[in-house]
Amino acid sequence: MSHEVADRIEIRLAGEGGQGMILAGIILAEAASIYSGKNVVQSQSYGPEARGGASKSEVIISNGEIDHPEVIEADILVALSQEAYRKFHKEVKPDGLLIVDADKVKDADERAIRIPITHLAFETTGRQITANTVALGVLVGLTGIVERQAIEKAVAARAPRGTEEMNRKALEAGFAAAAAVKK
Amino acid sequence: MTVQLMQGNEAIGWGAIAAGCRFYAGYPITPSTEVAEILARELPKVGGKFIQMEDEIASMAAIIGARLGGLKSMTATSGPGFSLMQENIGYAAIAEIPCVVVDVQRLGPSTGQPTAPSQGDVMQARWGTHGDHPIIALAPVSVRQAFDLTVVAFDMSERYRTPVILLTDEVIGHMREPVELPDFSKIQIFEHKVTEPPEEYKAFRNTPDGVPPLVPFGQGYRYHVTGLLHDELGFPTQRIDEIDPWLERVNTKLDKHIDQITLLAEDAQDGARVGLLSYGCTARAARHALKVARARGLKVDMLTLYTIWPFPEKQVEAFGERLDKIIVAEMNLGQLAYEVERVVGRKKVVRVTRANGEMVTPQMILDAMEG
Amino acid sequence: MDDHILEAHELEKHEALIPQADWFNRSETLQKLRKNKKFPTIWCSGCGIGVVMGALIRAIDHLGLSNDEVALVSGIGCTARMPVYMDFNTLHTTHGRALAFATGLKIARPDMKVIAIMGDGDALAIGGNHFIHAARRNLGITALVVNNAIYGMTGGQYSPTTPIGGRATTAPYGNIEPPFPICELAIAAGASYVARSTVYHALELDKFLAEAIAKDGFSVVEAVSYCHTTYGRFNRLGTAADMMRALKDNTIAQSAYERLTPEEKAANTKIVRGKFLDVERPQYTVAYDNLITRVQGGEK
Structure with missing residues (x-):
């Protein structure tokens, strides 16, 4: 039914608390709004614990008005943990896109695109914490949902001081992985 | 100003700054805490003051005290804290002290589900304290409107000498939307003007518009403020001839300005027999x-209420008169539906309610429309 | 310091000091009473609260404060009715919350003298949390606690300062709860100035109140009083005059107390009167003004 409202793309980013998926949602939303001039609604939910547990971030992107602020049936799901995948994979459109961390989500639908996102993050920057930035590179690289420049600016603007280069590399690794899948 | 991606709670903080709020007292509670955090950071920059009180009762008391000291004041909380504030909200209503109380509604009752949204405080906002008194409650539908209605809340609280409840919810409070805030220097808030000399000043005088001007403490206009029934000077009284005119004024003062207080949006469609509220x-x-239904060829009206209290009876009555069925959708078990039923009759109202921490979905509303 | 305080019985010997019929109108001090409010007060005849009000007025007058720069904030109870009779900025609030309202007012107007007037139930039971936190913050408010060890207005229920064994309508077999020592609590919580006297030692109250109001910090004056209407009657303590006399007989000046041997101190059952604390600590509104200066100076 979300399709019945024109021009509405629903993205859900999910993982364990502490994997930075909520921040990834905010960065994607900023890339789409501040750096692309589109309308967005970003929201999140998380358990009471600061680390662990399932956390999700939702971004809805449109050129028009966005009414219902939550995902109805996702166009895109990015899942960085088995628990997150289990919880949300059923709420993806039949023709929707599933992106999973190949190492963390062992049990996934056939149509899921498997990329070792966390491993790539560690390999590229030496820090698993940059997995959320890698995921954004994969997501934008595969879908073109925002311009590459927009996500680059949004990542740079949100990167803590001193980590800009590390995050730039992580984003680039994500784009590279997406390009490899597309071939 | 540039476009920023902002949470509803942040927008409320900026709305307060823009409206000239210079005192905030609060107690941490999910999902309202961001309002306190932004004001703790921003208020000192504009010479304002922030204090984290020992509880919500004290927070509500402190903002009343600060407003009497001359600072526009606000607090923010959620369900359990809102319950604790009720006695002093009643005090602000009877003593006619302007103040803004933000309630970012979460799922109750009791501790409920702190991170889950709800609209379960609709009736608490109206009748939460004991006794009868008027109240204003405003409910934003977007991040930008959270900013706008915070500004409006300050203006109305000053203009009508009443506490104003910004009755928002966890969804609006925590979601982010791109907003471009207006130039703060262009925002004007009502200011009280006193013409009489101190010896003639009566803080609770009967005025034609029902709202006597308020002069802060320490400016030569010494008067008494009390939660007891009082006379025009503020002194406690048990004389019916003094109590009755006062009660009449206080309980009707918002009615005199109801058209200015009532904020809503109507989206009408020719030939519609069904309406959403x-x-x-x-x-x-x-x-x-609504959009999906219209795309499917259905004719549907919609009334979005921004002013919840005083309940917009006139507009809802007119809405009910021209429609056969009104679907009232809300995240509680039908609190505002009671009011709609009171005005348009029970037979016309279909309730779409949910009180488990999940939002009412468009599908639930469509089902009610087609059912 | 109690040496130069005239005791009430001495006062009686000095006829020249006893008010004449037109004293009220001649007294500049009593012009601080409200003129646009009709008396009498709600207090029972013989009540000690009026004595505290007199002391408060004299203290404010002694400090040369104008009526405009003083705000009196009270909660609920017999004592909390005091502000309405005085011509200041007066705020009579909800039960227990005087200090919380006063907190907002003081922060909005640091230049004003904000005095919170509370009874023992108001200040220490329902308002106990606000009491310790106002003290902890060292907010420049004076807390005047009139301690009559009972809820008088509601008819004599036991309070957090009712002595063990004292009878009240809600302690018909005698109170079993230990009382709060108000001054010790205030000291532990972080107050800057703490003193205790009684309504019998009215002139001593004047002095303590003047010092407390002048203090830039959280100051507490405990004014020990009595309720002959409830507590006195339930516990067969006699008339108001008898209870007033008991305050004279059952209290001891701090200076005298200090001269007691350790054994005598341990055996002492009398209420100690005196100034127990007078220290300089950073006052909250000063600290907040400093914070504003730092933030506006660009500190992050």
Whole structure:
């Protein structure tokens, strides 16, 4: 039914608390709004614990008005943990896109695109914490949902001081992985 | 100003700054805490003051005290804290001290579900304290409107000498939307003007518009403020001839300005026999359902209430008169539906309710429309 | 310091000091009473609260404060009715919350003298949390606690300062709860100035109140009083005059107390009167003004 409202793309980013998926949602939303001039609604939910547990971030992107602020049936799901995948994979459109961390989500639908996102993050920057930035590179690289420049600016603007280069590399690794899948 | 991606709670903080709020007292509680955090950071920059009190009762008391000291004041909380504030909200109502109380509604009752949204405080906002008194409650539907209605809340609280409840919810409070805030220097808030000399000043005088001007403490206009029934000077009284005119004024003062206080949006369609009525985050689900229904060829009207209290009887009555069925969607078990039923009759009202921490979905509303 | 305080019985010997019929109108001090409010007060005849009000007025007058720069904030109870009779900025609030309202007012107007007037139930039971936190913050408010060890207005229920064994309508077999020592609590919580006297030692109250109001910090004056209407009657303590006399007989000046041997101190059952604390600590509104200066100076 979300399709019945024109021009509405629903993205859900999910993982364990502490994997930075909520921040990834905010960065994607900023890339789409501040750096692309589109309308967005970003929201999140998380358990009471600061680390662990399932956390999700939702971004809805449109050129028009966005009414219902939550995902109805996702166009895109990015899942960085088995628990997150289990919880949300059923709420993806039949023709929707599933992106999973190949190492963390062992049990996934056939149509899921498997990329070792966390491993790539560690390999590229030496820090698993940059997995959320890698995921954004994969997501934008595969879908073109925002311009590459927009996500680059949004990542740079949100990167803590001193980590800009590390995050730039992580984003680039994500784009590279997406390009490899597309071939 | 540039476009920023902002949470509803942040927008409320900026709305307060823009409206000239210079005192905030609060107690941490999910999902309202961001309002306190932004004001703790921003108020000192503009010479304002922030204090984290020992509880919500004290927070509500402190903002009343600060407003009497001359600073526009606000607090923010959620369900359990809102319950604790009720006695002093009643005090602000009877003593006619302007103040803004933000309630970011979460799922109750009791501790409920701190991170889950709800609209379960609709009736608490109206009748939470003991006794009868008027109150204003405003419910934003977007992040930008959270900013706007915070400014409006300050203006109305000053203009009508009443506490104003900004009755928002976890969805609006925590979601982010791109907003471009207006130039703060262009925002004007009502200011009290006193013409009489101190010896003639009566803080609770009967005025034609029902709202006597308020002069802060320490400016030569010494008067008494009390939660007891009082006379025009503020002194406690048990004389019916003094109590009755006062009660009459206080309980009708908002009625005299009801057209200015009533904020809503009507989206009418020729030939519609069905209407949606909603507010806050649920109005977003309803608007989505409205668009889908119209795309499917159905004719549907919609009334979005921004002013919840005083209940917009006149507009809802007119809405009910021209429609056969009104679907009231809300995240509680039908609190505002009671009011709609009171005005348009029970037979016309279909309730779409949910009180488990999940939003009412557009599908639920569509089902009610087609059912 | 109690040496130069005239005791009430001495006062009686000095006829020249006893008010004449037109004293009220001649007294500049008593012009601080409200003229646009009709008396009498709600207090029972013989009540000690009026004595505290007199002391408060004299203290404010002694400090040369104008009526405009003083705000009196009270909660609920017999004592909390005091502000309405005085011509200041007066705020009579909800039960227990005087200090919380006063907190907002003081922060909005640091230049004003904000005095919170509370009874023992108001200040220490329902308002106990506000009491310790106002003290902890060292907010520049004076807390005047009139301690009559009972809820008088509601008819004599036991309070957090009712002595063990004292009878009240809600302690018909005698109170079993230990009382709060108000001054010790205030000291532990972080107050800057703490003193205790009684309504019998009215002139001593004047002095303590003047010092407390002048203090830039959280100051507490405990004014020990009595309720002959409830507590006195339930516990067969006699008339108001008898209870007033008991305050004279059952209290001891701090200076005298200090001269007691350790054994005598341990055996002492009398209420100690005196100034127990007078220290300089950073006052909240000064600290907040400093914070504003730092933030506006660009500190992050």
